[in-house]
Amino acid sequence: MTRYRVAVHIVPRRGLLDPQGKAVADALRSLGFPGVEDVHVGRHIVAEVQAADAASAEQSVRAMCAKLLANPVTEDFEIAGVNAA
């Protein structure tokens, strides 16, 4: 078993309202960043897992996202990277 560090991005699904992103964009514009057009706020999760190889580390993190980490109604997730830790 090797230790892998798997990074995941969980982002609000495109086309759904993203009130947090809108609030951040409005705050940035009023703080002196007029060039901000849009902001999306998601989560960046790094999981350190023991697995036999990188493929099974990725597969188990996908299962974690489906089961706990992401809300399947409102969010999408993508595996951003798998590295031996």
Added chain:
Amino acid sequence: MTRYRVAVHIVPRRGLLDPQGKAVADALRSLGFPGVEDVHVGRHIVAEVQAADAASAEQSVRAMCAKLLANPVTEDFEIAGVNAA
């Protein structure tokens, strides 16, 4: 002016307590993922900004992180990517 999409990772600073990450790791282990050793939960922010070039887009997003998006006491940020949108 071109529209750039700048992705940022904001993560809890190493060495500080990360109660959210610890709670997620405990929940995953009790949900049937015994291989989970550690979890860190940060934010993944995508900002779409108007800028003259990629370097100035990145620079303005760094300023946004320092001013609003990241907590300089407890968090670190890194620019994950700059792409023309």
